[in-house]
Amino acid sequence: MTALILEQLLNGLQLGVLLFLIAAGLTLIFGVMDFINLSHGSLFMLGAYFAVLFQGLTGSFFLAVTLAGLGVCVVGLIFELLLVRRLYHRSHLDHVLVTYGLILVANESVAILWGATPIFSGLPESLSTLVALPFGISYPVYRLLVIGVGIVVAAVLFWLVKYTRIGMRVRAGATNRAVVSVMGVNISLLFTLVFGFGAFLAGLAGALAGPLLSVQPGMGETVLILSFVVVVIGGLGSIKGALLAAIIVGLIDTMGRAFLRDFLSAFLSARVASEAGPALASMLVYILMALILFFRPEGLLPMQKRS
Amino acid sequence: ETVDVGLILSLSGSGAVLGTEMQKGADLALEMSGGKLGGLEGHFLYEDDQRKPDVGKTAAEKLIRSEKVDFVIGPSYSNVMMAVQAPIVRTGTILISPNPAPAELAGANCDANYFSIPFQNDQPAEALGLHMNEKGIKKVFVVVPNYQAGKDVVEGFKRTFKGEIVSEIYTPLEQNDFSAEMTEIKTADPEAVLAFMPGGLGVQFVKQYDQAGLKPMADLYTVFTVFNGVSLDAIGAAAEGVYSVDQWTYDLDNPANKEFVAAYSTKYGTLPSNFAAMAFDAVRLIDGAITAAGGVEDKEAVRAAMKAASFQSVRGDFAFNTNQHPIHAMYIARVSKDEATGALAVRNEGMIVDKMADSYAAECTLE
Amino acid sequence: MLIFDKVSAGYGQSPVLFSLNLDLPSGAVSTLLGKNGMGKTTTVRTIFGLTSRITGDIVLNGRRINGLAPHQIARMGVAVVPEGRQVFPTLTVVENLIATSRDETARARSAAVQAIFEMFPRLEERKRSYANLLSGGEQQMLAIGRALMTRPRFLILDEATEGLAPTIRREIWAALRRLKEEHYTILVIDKSLKPLSKLGDRHNIIRKGELAWSGTSDELMRPDGEAMRLLGV
Amino acid sequence: MRSPSAPALVLALFAVGIGPLAALLADDPYLLSIFERFLIFAVAASSLNLILGYGGMVSFGHAVYLGVGAYATGLLANSGYEALWLQVPVVVVVSAIAAFLIGKIALRTTGVHFIMITLALAQILYYLAQSSSAFGGDDGMVISARSALWPGFDAYDPWQFYAFVAVTALVLLGLVDLVARSDFGRRLVATRENAQRANALGFDVTGTRLVAFVIAGAVCGLAGMLLANQSEFATPGYADWRRSGELLAIVILGGVGTRSGPILGAMVFVVVEHYLVSVTPHWPILFGPLLILVVLFFHSGLAGLVKALGGRFLAPTAEDGR
Amino acid sequence: MTPASATSALEMRDITVRFGGIVALNGVSLTLGAGSVHALIGPNGAGKTTLVSVLSGERRPNTGTVRMNGTDISTLSALRRARLGLTRTYQLTALFQGLTLRENLLLSLVARDRPALSPADIFRRRDRTRHADEVEDLLDRFALRGKAGEKPAALSHGDRRRLEIAMALATGPEVLLLDEPLAGLSTADAEALVRSIEEGIKGRIPILLIEHDMDAVFYLSDAITVMVNGTVLASGAPEAIRASPEVQAAYLSEEDDF
């Protein structure tokens, strides 16, 4: 039983870190730069497709993942230069509609290029093995790798946003572009670069998640909503908060799926429990978000409280 | 004189996986009969329902009222089927389902104008129960998505399976990660796993099942989850050895099927899926009925001819029950390499049951 | 140092400055005075190219700066304490100072921050506070500190003493005097005439976007002179 | 000045009249059902516009009231209560209660947090519908009979049914417009522009927002009733976040906070849904850039475009109305 | 009713506000006499604005009570206090950014009727007609007519500050809390405002005046309280305050003496 619970906790942690990885670029672009980028999910999807493409070309998984990240970064830079930079000073609603338009274009382009149906994205032999962990748990190597990458990304982002001058300038620019530029900062160049970096992170996440998920048009959208959940309940702009939120969401979701039904059947009849259990499990993340925002309207670890 | 057939399929969005397969099958059928249906000029009108019931309903009205089609084939999913069935059949237009066949429409709400080509939804799971009984499998773990079709599969399986279901898990419909379920399966240590994971879910589930190292521990039996072409291409080697229960496989030995598979492979470069095959059959059913009735004018005659199922099904033996759902054989199949092409395919491993009727026909009042 | 040559500029299509001529000599303290809404802030914004400039030339150190990006102009050594403070609300006090600092090493930056804290001890007490939580006066101090962090040669203060207590205001005037002695070029927009007349070398009054008057401190303070009339005192 | 209400009325009448005209000219009553959808979405979108455009509340869960209204109608109809006079009050009350509860919780937050909490609460209801086998779960619920107005009224006759939808939509659109431009609506705008100041002026910010939220929910619930009647079906999909997203897109595309925006947006949406789709299955690749262009070049959406084209008369903005 | 509260418009007792470790107000007590102008001065960050927010109900104090015209309003929300006629201005202007000046003023006039949420208002349109004349009047009084159709963003800083004050006055206050009303105003405009307070309001409406402009403070006020670091340093008649060496050191000093 302990082993089971431990393994489920590990699963939850793993899912959480994966969610963080997916949400990382979004935290940067939405939380820090204050630009609502619905097309983040599309960049994620492109990452998965690019990884498949590059794996076919290079034969190396790691090279493919890196190239996919860079490829998506380039796409992100193009988006930024052509569209996004015209929108920073506009309202959130304008961001929403333009990036929604981008989703449509991205999904359809992918469907035209690769077909509307899922494509193959697999792992090299070396990564598709299991490792033995304490308590008799054997765990897929690849999932451990994902945890590792997620933690590295979290650390890098945290440092970048909180402690570097670039991070401070971006946060400043998100609230007052004119003044930052009057202070001698080339804010539009900076924003372009940061957007590109956010896109890189989205691409990286997509490339890494590809072998776990079904790589198909629209795969970014369910992921997108979860990412927003993570960013918002973590507290806008807070990397620590996003990581914490991602792990909580991962754990709650996994634990809900694993134990809620058994838990409910302690009070309710088996029939009702097996009806209510899964229903509740799928709502759990949203219930969690509603509760957190109800009691802490600014999220778990907000960058700052409003006065 | 022409025959107009409206096809309401899910052609965009996440539902496109099935819709495009069906489109391929239907197109091929018309092409093979030289663009003619029962000797008359055949004309297809495609409508995309985007897997949304209300969009499907509007499409249906367009086909019936505006285009005044003679037949409708579709839709791809049962939620859309529930919305379009009544409005179509009440105008006297004939509706043929290429895939979804919910219990309600096979039983109490059966209709003279409604035909299901592939099966009644519960049948594959019922057949699987029989198969497992026969093989002496006692402990089974069941995973299905938490919606009506998932529950139907479990019900169907329980109807025939005599062993123990160690656990039945209902997963949210929009789920990306199955690691919690994999851990549960591992802990429960069943002899076999029954999974029903349609569309993209299936790709994820089978891949993750393999990555979790479960394949050697318990055989994976599936319904409506793996199919030739896109699905197996997307899953890759992880799918090898997975079982599937189907009413049709591409290697069935009958002339109609041989002809179909050969033509399909030539035209599209892959093996046909059962969705393509069923859509193909649906068109063939229309073709045969018009030939038998000598035209489309006399609706009664067409309906009677349809019911007689006077066409060469890719399944070989084929007949409609009183509720206009098929009586047919069910097969156990397994994913392995096709000798000729080397591609992975769902290959026949033997018949489970012949002339199987569905469980709801008795509730239907049709003669 | 900075010359406005017949500059017309404004917001969108409607001009606010009409053929404005200004000459701000190097190493001196100039002032820009005028009633509310006469175009003082607009003049500052125009220096940085933040308004739509319609005609005329702006020359900084002999170089035409029309059409340059704001950050390019700032990097030529111009810094501003903008009207209404405009500190970065989501940054702490220290981060506000460091974000736009021009020093490249961490050590140089913290030395510079320390210098600001000596000027405004109140800021040091609040150094980890987010800027939007500061009191009005504290924000004003921060805005001044932030401008100094860019190590400017030309400092523009747009109502920089608004909301500051008299003691602090006196500190600021004293600090400006020190900067003047170090030959900074300074442009001050403010409403307290007495300190301005002690500090300023040359005063300019604008009225409806035009230079209406220009003169020395003595001329400015002449009780019923033209300047006083223009300022409505 | 009372005159500005005339152009909006003109547009609404045009919206209602164009359907039968097209159907008559093309001799194709099916066209009516497209225009029915258009009117239904126009009503839903204009209710969203009331809280989004005038109240500044970006609800990402507005479609949930479509679902609530549709299920309420369906459950009544399927239990034999087909009379409209009975269905309308039930739908209004049920969706108003849903909106009240959601609003009560969500209005604790603002900005992006409000967006997300409305999404979360809507998703909870969505999953509730999806996993309730009593209501047909994910497969949805067939509605056995359309609403009955009076003896002799044939709800299945295309023309009569269109008339029913059109009149209801007109009434609801007018109602929303009336509310938006009332004294209440003006205070709602004040809460949008500066809640702190509005509160300090003694306007009950939370109360004003909540009332607007409930009105919008009830109107959208009635749109759901129409949708249920039109498609003879209720599905959890009506309450899906994607549908909420579509409603948002309709409003933003049409022009947030403009009086004609939701109508124009719904018109384009339905045209896209039906005609662009039949032009190419890859229609999103045309529609996406259209959205982008409208946002980039017309600050207030299609209403802004119409205005720019000199149609100021046809599409007065919110400001004009004041 | 105690004798003190009979003549006091606003009476605060023992108010403490903490922000985490910072003590912004530490047991502040102060009485604003009916009809008097009471100035509150002190260095930056002394807690003056925080006190105004406590009085207006926008910030809950950690301890302390507030009475208005003798009744305890400590538990009332900001909204309820506003409806009692307790009006404040904001040091950092708080305007309706998306609305025209005319609309801004109109809404303030509407607020004078202390309108409750009423079903009738949902269908009625009469605010505009009812207050049309007064809006024009205000525009003239505050020299904003030229910009009546513009939104606040198109105003100069000083004009925005004037609008801020105009809006507060338009609400027909019972008690007025002015947070640095002269900041940002040109000398001429500042003088005009001081005059209009002196002639129009002083003696009728009690005012709590926060201001760093000492000339105005000594000219207008009947009593002065000096706050430093969240505590009251001194309180009394203007002459006494001016003479106090403590106050001189902490706060007052000639600005042009540098």
Ligand SMILES: Nc1ncnc2c1ncn2[C@@H]1O[C@H](COP(=O)(O)OP(=O)(O)OP(=O)(O)O)[C@@H](O)[C@H]1O
């Ligand atoms: N963003 C803007 N859009 C349009 N007009 C503006 C804008 N900002 C300022 N104006 C107008 O330009 C004129 C000059 O404004 P400016 O801010 O330069 O005045 P100022 O002299 O700085 O006044 P103050 O002393 O009040 O700060 C004013 O009439 C103002 O209304």
Ligand SMILES: Nc1ncnc2c1ncn2[C@@H]1O[C@H](COP(=O)(O)OP(=O)(O)OP(=O)(O)O)[C@@H](O)[C@H]1O
């Ligand atoms: N929400 C808050 N969180 C933390 N600290 C705060 C907050 N609000 C104010 N403070 C701090 O409390 C102190 C008092 O602030 P307050 O705004 O009341 O000062 P003030 O007397 O009005 O100063 P000024 O004259 O500069 O406007 C300041 O040091 C400020 O930094």
Ligand SMILES: [Mg+2]
């Ligand atoms: Mg100014």
Ligand SMILES: [Mg+2]
């Ligand atoms: Mg203050």
